Amino acid sequence: MGLVDQAEFHFFHFFPYTDLPADHRERASLWVDFSNANYDPTVGHDLYNRYLSEMLLADKLGYDGLVLNEHHNTQYSMNPAPNLTAAALIPQTSGWISVFGTPPNLGYPNRLAEEYAMLDVMSGGRLRVAFPLGTGMEYWANAVNPATARARFRESIDIILHCWTDDGPRSYEGDFYTYRYLNPWPRPLQQPHPECYIVGTGSPETIELAAELGFGYSVVFIPRTVQLQVFDRYRERLAHHGHEPTPEKVAIGVMAYVAESDARAEEEFLPHVMYFFENALRTTPRYLNPPGYVTVPEFRKRIQAADVHGSANWDDLVAINRIVAGTPEKVADAIGGWIEEAGSNRLTLNLTLGDMPHWKVVKNTTLFAEEVIPRLRARKEAAA
């Protein structure tokens, strides 16, 4: 069987707030200190309803699952509490719900373990989770010292796993969290716990942590070719720790747009991709890298790397990311290649980006479901 046989297609939504003031382009950052006075709750209400409807459409069209994530102090995402969104989706959907995810060190880990267990039980075992360290920007927005972020991150995950797998009550004495009675109700329906991923940017520490715990791994905002090196390293470390490097362990992100012709697809997709990279992601190096947030090897990497947060060129973006716009055949060809190249059968699909209007999201999501996924599925049948 090839990887495409087993591929799962998950619909990801950032829940962006796009009704920005005209002068927003003059700001160096639309994160951290971009005032929430620019947020209109009545617009937000309409957007929540719209975005939820787009996720429900994806579920009805047969996508394998829906994906949410979390950010703070930003127009990039209206999902600072994605578990609330997941809870709203659960009774209306039948596929996987992936919360990819909440940085576990930004709050109390027992509380996050409880929330995930609730979602898993409520959904009948349809929850998957990822543990991100979170961007540097999250540490400006939350009461956690970035210098201790990584140590706290690791301890938080340890606590969550104990919450899910130990018969309580038990005590836990950590460096950051101590419990006399760790005994959360409920426990997850999936045993021993929902499938877990680490989301990172390819730092050796997060790769090692994912491999050690036997978690899946997903990377964001690093070039595709570098991702492949990261995945190789991750699989090597996974095997080292005695875990089988199966294809579902690696999740890859794809930005795709499908239309009647390549030219039309590009014309309809390009402005929103550019908006996403130029505006939604726009922030400054100082917010990306609060002091102590990155390790020394990661710091060395970052001062040499190009800044992808807020600058963009279509050709460069397409060259270094998994971005495709075109006919169903073209999109299917590209994605089939990326699946094989990465050795992954878990796709997180960004079919809506930035300020894309509703009609394009509906068009793209529908065409992808009806024209691209069947083409990829047909390849396995043809191969058989």
Next chain:
Amino acid sequence: MSGAAPVAADGATLVYLPGIAGHPASSPALDALGDAGWHVVVPRIPGLDGRSGFWAPDDYLGWLAVVWDALDATGALPCPVVGASLGGMLAADLAVFRPEAVTASVLLAPFGIFDESHPGLDLYAVPTAERMGHLFAKGVPEPFVERFAELGPEDGPVARYLCDAAAASLLWPLGDRGHAGRLHRLTCPALALWGELDELLPVATSQAWADRGVPVEVVAGAGHLLEWDEPDGVAGRLVEFLASVIR
């Protein structure tokens, strides 16, 4: 600022705890203290020296233990302790928690109390390359311009990052470590000097220290690291104050 002539200290020891940017070199102020007969001991605070292998303790109590270990290793205590900026924050707590170790406490624009009415500049929200310029009112002294330059273009930035990370781990996010609730326990002779032009801790924030029994004097024309901006004035006042309280 007093113009009184320095009083010879006959080789008596004092400890200096450096500020937010570390201790790249002895300042003219410390040199003047030496000229006045003081033996100035500057402990090596792990992290602020930019050396790799150190990572921030989990919490402030852990940090205090690190600093106290460094202080005790000098063998200088008990003696007067002068602390600048974040070193002032640590010096104040040394006097609060270990009163037997501190015979006099001089705090140069100490962190430790955040005044939301006068929040000051968030140094870490300033681009890295511009940060030094906000610490001084009279230009960045050469030792800070050249800080870690001897390590070369690859390792120099790493050392600066580690120093900044260590300092920020003590100060993030507001530089408030609850001193307002315990300064009443600072019982040794104490004096705070504050730069008139301090951008990080506007001079109005010094009132919180004065309200809690630490006399405050403002140094005209000086920024946050005032001992660098006004070395003669700061050293002169230090010598005078210490002479008045150390018998």
